[in-house]
Amino acid sequence: MxxxxxxxxxxxxxxxxxxxxxxxxxxxxxxxxxxxxxxxxxxxxxxxxxxxxxxxxxxxxxxxxxxxxxxxxxxxxxxxxxxxxxxxxxxxxxxxxxxDRPAPAAPPEIRRCGPVDRPGRTVSMVGFTHDTAPAGVWSRATLVGQGGGRRFEYVQLDLESSTAARVVYGFSGSGVREDPGGALIGIVCQADHDETGLGVRGWMIPVEAVPDVWGRRAAPLSGASRRDPGPRAVHGLAVAVARTSTIAEPEARRAFYALLDARFRQRLNADAAPLFFADRLVRLALEHEQLEEVLETLEMLEEGSLSMRRVREAAEVLWGQ
Known part of the structure; x- marks a missing residue:
């Protein structure tokens, strides 16, 4: 057969x-x-x-x-x-x-690592260590605590067993995946080697330690933050959105408007002044609980601009209230 x-x-x-x-x-x-x-x-x-x-x-x-x-x-x-x-x-x-082109997969769920104060918290990683295993080899580890040279913001990872794939060349930059669920909480950045040269422990950079990375994909920190953000934070986000070239330039704003959900287009005027358009857009996005989706659409057009990173910073302030 x-x-x-x-x-x-x-x-x-x-x-x-x-x-x-x-x-x-x-x-x-x-x-x-x-x-x-x-x-x-x-x-x-x-x-x-x-x-x-x-x-x-x-x-x-x-x-x-x-x-x-x-x-x-x-x-x-x-x-x-x-x-x-x-x-x-x-x-x-x-x-x-x-x-320079769209990725082949959707980004993961991203979670803050947070304080490492819970014993036995496990994570998984996959490293590209061998050309004969192009899809990578897996290793499991336990979070131990802050450390890593003189960088106290890094988090130590201890391998769970002597038979696990060691943290060696090819693991650097690998995603540290929370167990269970597989959410991204950090990336592997360093390894400590035993007398055989094999990595028996490593360190990761938590996602929240990287400026703007957490904000770029941030979910609200609580339901209350989503339901009732403060007016100052809402205004701050609207101002940041209005300053992006996509919203500030009429033709680019109309192109962005065409990409929005029909519920938004029915209640938005694409020819309004940038700040009025941005303020209405932010309030509608909050009302429909679609702020992250709207910001991702804007980010696709902004392609990593500095003004877009200011939008993400303003959004993080809003969610953190």
Missing amino acids: PVPPAAPLSPDWQLRVRTLDGGTAGAGVLVSPRHLLTCAHVVCAALGVFWEEEATPRPEEPVLLDAPRGGGTWQARATVLEDGWFVDRSPWDAAVLLL
Whole structure:
């Protein structure tokens, strides 16, 4: 009897970062449909640049990405955002990149790691350690506490058993997935090796330590925040939205308007002044509990602009009230 073909993997939100000669530099994780979070040292490894914390300038050359975890032949290039390079400030070994084409998968659910004060809290990771296993190898670990060199904002991961896949080259930038559920709570950034050279523990950068990454995909912190945001925060978000080029420029605003849900278009005037349009848009989005969806549409058109990052900061203030 013929063996049926294996079912293809569904595209995953963890991508692989390639070196110039086609090797593996590490991994990266989607934090929006067009943005990737990875380690700064992974970007440097991909480009053949020496990485030195607090000293390496932001690389301007793009890195090559692919998606061996169910992405088929998908490939893309990604460039570090102007304000997405943190080697001289917290969280230090982190970089946010803009993809030059849409990702092959949706971004994951993102959760704050929060304080590491619950014993036995487990996580999972998948690393691209062998070309013979392109979809990656899995490892499970337990969160221990803050640490990692002199960076107290990192979180230590101890492997659960001696037989688990060790944290070695190829795990850097990999998503740390909360158990159960698989939500993204951080990325692997460092490893500690035993006498055999195998990583027996590692450290991760929590998502909330990376400026704007949490805000870019933030869910409201509580139901109350969604139901009754303060008027000052609503106004602040409307002002930030009005200052984006998509809303400030009439033609771009009409293109954005055409992408909105019909419920919004019926109650919006695309030719209104930018601030009036933005204020009405924000209030409608809150009313329909669609603010994140609206911001993602705006972000798709803004493509990593500084004004869009100000929108995300304003949205985070609103949800944090």
